[in-house]
Amino acid sequence: MNKSTEQWYASWFDTPYYHILYKDRDYDEAQGFMDNLTKYLNLPAGGKILDLACGKGRHSVYLNSLGYNVTGVDLSEQSIEYAKQFENETLKFNVHDMSKTYPDTFDAVFNLFTSFGYFDDEDCNLKTIKSIKAELNEYGFGVIDFMNTNYxxxxxxxxxxxxxxxxxxxxxxxxxxxxxxxxxxxxxxxxxxxxxxxVKAFSLEDFETLFEKAGVHLLDIFGDFKLRKFHSKTSERLIMIFK
CATH class of the missing domain: 2.60.40 (Immunoglobulin-like)
Structure with missing residues (x-):
């Protein structure tokens, strides 16, 4: 049963086996990353965050516990169904395709842990950046945390x-x-x-081209979850802040 279909992520992410394989991911590190990121962005207390491709919502839940008003969206119906058990007044989950604009604006839009570049249609990658731009309020920041392809x-x-x-x-x-x-x-x-x-092997240059086409400005680049300087050969992550 080969499921390497066009939308590979739709079938694989919805299986219980995906969550078994990756269940030991380092969530302490992920939470440290979110602490660092929200401090760096200096988001207002109670600020609104959109978590794109939120999966089962673990990071959205953590961001909400820091006092932010969080909306988590994902294409996987099963993941969102699971995440909905955590909903409260300031935490909501919805099924949504991130290449389409979500009908609200936010202080920050996060796309974390290499949840970009799944689309076979190149156009969807640009549409995703344009959607993030449309989802940001006047003071909002977009964040894409991708792997450093070179590394x-x-x-x-x-x-x-x-x-x-x-x-x-x-x-x-x-x-x-x-x-x-x-x-x-x-x-x-x-x-x-x-x-x-x-996952498309996007380089920093590829992202810069997309950003230019989408009309957003790259403000800062970091190379790891502690927000240290990006080095193209040795950094594990490519974390980009834009608006």
Missing amino acids: VVENLVAEDIKTVEGIDFHQKRYVEDGYIIKDISFEADGEQFEFQER
Whole structure:
């Protein structure tokens, strides 16, 4: 059952296995990142944040606990259904395609943890940036946190097996046609599964071109979650602040 369909993320992110494979992600580090980011942006108390591609909402929930009014959106209906259990007066979740403009404006729009570049249609990437621009209020900031492609390609582990909850996830990684691709195969519940993750290998220059086309201004670039300087060869992340 090969699910490397055009919208690979729609099928893979909606499986329970996606969440099993990545369940040990470092959330302390992620929370530290959000502490640093909100302090750096100096967001107003009770400020409004839009969390684009929020998944199951863990980061939205944390941002809300810091006192922000947060809206989390994601294309995955199952993820949003799960996230809705955390809703309160100042925390809302909705199914939404980030390449379309959300009908509200915010003090900040966050697109975190390499949740960009999934679209096969190039135009959708530009539309996403234009949508972020339209979603920002007069004082608002856009933030895209992407992998540093140079670093990732340089340090790509071609093949490994990761065992989580008794499932052996066979992972193969390679670069093809400008995409960083990961093939994931495993057996679970008596069935053989194959999925593929494809993320466009955007460089800083690629983003700069998109920003220019969308009419937004790049203000700052950081290379890690502690918001240290970006180095194209050694930084793990490419974190861009724009408006």
